[in-house]
Amino acid sequence: MTAVVINGREVALASRTRTTQRVQSFVDQHGRAPGLATILIGNDPASEVYIRNKRRSATDAGLIDVHHHLPADVTQNTVAQLIDDLNADPAVSGILLQLPLPDGLDQTELINRISPAKDVDGLTTLSQGRLARGVDGLWPCTPAGVIELLDATGVTIEGAHAVVVGRSELVGHPAAELLLRRNATVTIAHSRTRDLAAVTSTADILVVAAGIPALIGRDHVKPGAAVIDVGIHRTESGLIGDVRFDNVLDIAGWITPVPGGVGPMTIATLLSNTVVAAESSAR
Structure with missing residues (x-):
């Protein structure tokens, strides 16, 4: 089995096209x-x-x-x-x-x-508190982009076991919260988790945002899992992620490349959040 490589550029382009249309509608309505x-x-x-x-x-x-x-x-x-x-x-x-x-x-x-009404990065304490309490708001761009990628591939989030590797305020925590909102069962792991592979290999959805190059290999991945690699690291041989892409490609069901996976979604979500903020303030 070879994983389906998720093309983040295509998903981001579709998102940005929708945003452009919403911008034009806003201009038509508000001048x-x-x-x-x-x-x-x-x-x-x-x-x-x-x-x-x-x-x-x-x-x-x-x-x-x-x-x-x-x-x-x-x-x-x-x-x-x-x-x-x-x-x-x-x-x-x-x-x-x-x-x-x-x-x-x-x-x-x-x-x-x-x-908070203009917090299109979703990073203020109030924005993150709204997310934790399940109140609608502007969500952090990268985690929201992760959810959109999963939806675009048809991966079922509800009922799935999702493991998020990483606990940062920028990605790890909000990604876990967004997955919980979609009725996944969520585990948060990190670089100090004992026997990390034993935890991650149970995941139907594995989101890796640890900030450690090539942390995740085939022993960490459940066969058929959706693997979303948020990491990006510049090396002498080029950009790599937190996941050993080639090592995992034949065991995962879906996987994002680096570059061209999650990265384009971050900007696409930023644009979408800006339009959402404008629409909300105009009501």
Whole structure:
């Protein structure tokens, strides 16, 4: 058996097409497009690439691009004031603060400064609390993209045993919460789990977001399982994930590649969240 390779680029393209249509409907109804404000602090090369891709995708979808690039030595108060200004700007539907931040800035305080109504990254404490309580809101982009990938492949989530490897606030915890909302039985594992393979090999759905290159091999995977690899690591031989793709390919039922799997879904969900935020504020 060879796994079905899940094409995240195709699923993301379909999502972005739907978003573009919703943007046009919003413009037709309200006479303006939703605006996505991005904040980049410092000159980290990877962050610059990520922001450039997000801004280009937003513009392609018809969103208004509102970008602020601040120096690495900017003060906490200056960033906080900018976020307050964007919160109050009716032309801005969503705010994204690119992470990580330079040393000296309080990341948690600045994230929580973002209005939950404009928290298109789904990272504020209130947004995450809503997710944990089962209240509708704006969900973190990567975990929401994982769910959309599973739905696009026809994988049954309800009743399945899902194992999430990783417990970060960005991916692990929200992915587990979203799977629970879809009636999966969820186990959270991590790098310190004893006999990790014994846990992961029982999973019908295995979401790997541990941030450890090539952590998961064939002994960790149940035959026929859906394997979603969130990890991405730059090596001399190219990009790899948390899963040993070639090693697992002939035992999994479905698997995402790196690159081209989960990554495109993160931006697609960011765009969708921005339109959702605009529609909610216009009601």
